[in-house]
Amino acid sequence: MKRPNEDASNKDLIESLLDAIAGAILILNPDGKILVVNQAASRMLNKPKNELIGVEFSFPFAVGESDEMEVHMPNAEVRYVYSQVSEHSWENEKAYFVTLLDITKYKQLLKKLQVADTVFRYAKEGIIVTNKEGDIISVNDEFCKITGYSEQEVTGKNPSILKSDKQDTQFYQDMWESIKRNGFWVGQIWNKNKNNEVYPELLAVSEVRNEVGQVTNYVGVFYNISKQVEEQNRTIHRIQFYDELTGLPNRVLLPQLLDEKIKIAVSNNENLALVKVDVDDYSNLADEYGQEFGAKLLQHLSHVLYSCLQINDILARTQNDVFAAVLTHLQDKLAYTRFINMVNRRLASPISIDGKEVKISVSFGVTVLQETQPQQPEQMLKQAARAVYQAKLKGYNKCVVFDPQSETKQIEYNIYLDKLIAAMHHGEFELYCQPKINLQTNAVVGVEALVRWNHPGKGVLNPGVFLPTASSSEFELQLDKWVIEYCLEHFLFLGGIGDDLSVSVNINVLDLEEKSFIAWLSKLAQQQPNGKFKNLEFEILETSAITDLKHLAYLIKKANKLGLTFSLDDFGTAYSSLAYLKNLPLEYMKIDQDFVRNCVDSVKDREILQGILALAEAINVKVVAEGAETDQHLDMLREMGADCAQGYAIAKPMPLKEFIKWREAWNKKHHIVKERDD
């Protein structure tokens, strides 16, 4: 028989044992009242034992069944508790043992998984998960939608089933190298769906690693970018082929469109014309009213030009202020005039833009499709461009129609220029010297370097024969540079013409205005021994081309700093101007040989010559008189007080070797011992 305190000590022992158990346990009576609560349960329910004992917890659950509940912590955290009931006895009475399990972490994980699963299922991106071997273990709905495959069809297969032939092996090798190196790869790829349709996708592949860093899976997330690529292609096409400002075809598209129209015109035996329309004085208008105004003006003009077209005609904007109209189905070769007249009439009234009224005009360059030998689009575009250039040269609002014969001439001209360039490269040019003397002392003061072409078939040619055709061309600039370099190399050194003499070369005013010319001279000067440049003189030709005296004076001053001096050639001819003498920093002026030649017989020429000499003296510019062909000329010039003279009476132009001998003889003849007299 048990003693009463034996039961009590057994109960204490069991309660102590319950406390020692890590699991949370409650013992309830059949009404659900808490009889016993162990330490773990007290901690889990966040209440001391004494506050729990005697409290009604819950009507006992069915044995073996489980339930879930929330226990609220003071910090507003929720602890999720899972409970399970078993029936026992406590103190000889029926009782229920409730074991509690904290499932908070499990619930949180579940929640995360649910979120992840929702993302996976309903993502707008296709998602593909593979094992580490690369076999598909899961795909989402969007994947199925994009590829057309069901999950069952692809599970266990390699994603290479989606591979298109648009990427080579190297591409995939690079992709996997990046994944191995960086853990991910992002890029655009072309894949193939179940119907073998190829589509572009933006794909990101990442590797998934376990807690010890081993790769367990690969996840690919992709987005079908067909629409974006289409849009991008449309945009590229638009930018590439259409003008942004007016929406018209641009210079890239025009040749294609023109080509189509030419083919139609040829096969239907129809007339076609290409008209280039160039806005007169556009840059000044834009400068005056601003670029925005200029842009609106061009938009307005595009509407005007478009309104003057007929069905099937084309309008394009080929340059900033240049449009091109392809006129088709013309009744005859002159029917382009309808378009030109309409444009002119529509532009006759001022245009109002942003409250400002402007009057604009345009120049036209026209070329007509030839029946006998139809042109290529590029050829027609060049012809129209040349025509509109000619129209611009003629002034505002002019129309020039391309003349096919002028093209032949242009071709011949180009061939001739090529021949000149080849001759220069083949060393067929040579410089001759023509001496200049001081009229008072007869001493040689310098030479003029004059170019000669030792033509293989025609002998020695003067520039007067071969150069006029190439005057002011790019070739002339090359030739002038060659002359300067030749002088520095062959004339201006000891044993050359003599370091006491100056060498003058002819130079086109356009050379000086050439942007890089002064820089080229400067570089050349640096390469020369001291003083060599000081003996070089430039005789400025083509003064008719002078447009900006102030700028030219600035350029000459820059060249002066390098040691170069300047003279004005052919003074007294048609384009000479007193303003040149007044404004340019010149050392000499050369009087045109016609005055000298005629001064013996013509009183008038003699008086003009006298006037020029007086003028030169007044502005402190020395004078070289050209064309002194006889001793009579020399005497007269000497009498008039000219400083220097040059001409056949002294010597003809000659090669360097001859000049050296000639000078010795000249000095001897005139008893000159002093080397330089200035």
Next chain:
Amino acid sequence: MQKHKLILYIMDYTPLAVKAIENLHELCKKPEIEKLYEPEVVNLREHPNLAAQEKIIATPVLIKKQPDPVRRFVGDLSDHNRILIGLGLYEKAQ
């Protein structure tokens, strides 16, 4: 006859609480319950003192005070039989 109250105490409308509310309404559609009881839901978040007052240890918990004896049912109330037993109505339902 005035109906007794079956009060469901919840702490916010958590998924478990929502499940318990649904089950309570389902339960109260049973004729034997509907005759005697009417359900009420009390959100303890809005009545913070009630938790201590009612000595509520965990939620959701359904409490029946009247008629005696007081009964509590913790959990999502999906086991209707347990509640019927607890309310002394199981045999009647059977």
